[in-house]
Amino acid sequence: MQQRPALVIYLHGGPKRGSDNxxxxxxxAIYxxxxxxxxxxxxxxxxxxxxxxxLTWGVKTNEALKALIDExxxxxxxxxxxxxxxxxxxxGTGTWLMTSAYPRLFAAVMPVAGNPETADADLVAYTPVCTVMGSDDNLMTIPRVSTFVEKLQERSGKILFDIEHGWSHVKTCIDSYTDARLDWIFGHKRLNH
Incomplete structure (x- = not known):
């Protein structure tokens, strides 16, 4: 019997919002x-x-995304x-928030250049997280993420946190998806049901 496929959900950035699908x-990054x-x-x-x-990705979109996954x-x-x-x-912010809202749903997540500040570290810590920030990102500052990463580490969360020197916000959103990081993400399977 062939193994059922994995499911990947990718949440886009703000400029791509709309209704044209x-x-x-x-x-x-998708490609x-x-x-x-x-x-x-x-x-x-x-x-x-x-x-x-x-809208932005987060509280008001989480239920719709969860319903899609459930289907x-x-x-x-x-x-x-x-x-x-x-x-x-x-x-990336939406990925943090969705992981916080559904702490045992994902095998692993990769929020890039996103803000975790309104996510709950206790809940996010259940899920392996790879996150990347650029040192020259003018939209998202590193301390917001590094402080949250420390909270995850205190809770024994599995975390891979990389800061890329000289990377802008846009470069971080495109170039973060290296083979090594994707190997790490797809090397995880959900353990708790």
């Missing part, structure tokens, strides 16, 4: 991640939802122990 597909999955022959279903103009799990279309969440910028 195409603008979000212009984010380069870097899918190229990795193709090269490594990881059978995957990828969902790239679009956040409405009037795939309940119809037995994906491996419920291999659900992964990615996001850059606003999508």
């Amino acid at each position: 195409t603008n979000q597909m212009t984010e380069e 870097i991640i899918t190229d990795y999955l193709r090269r490594n022959r990881i059978h995957t279903i990828i969902i790239v939802p679009q956040c409405p103009d009037s 795939y799990v309940e119809k037995d279309k994906v491996d419920e122990n291999r659900i992964y969440l990615f996001g850059g910028s606003m999508g």
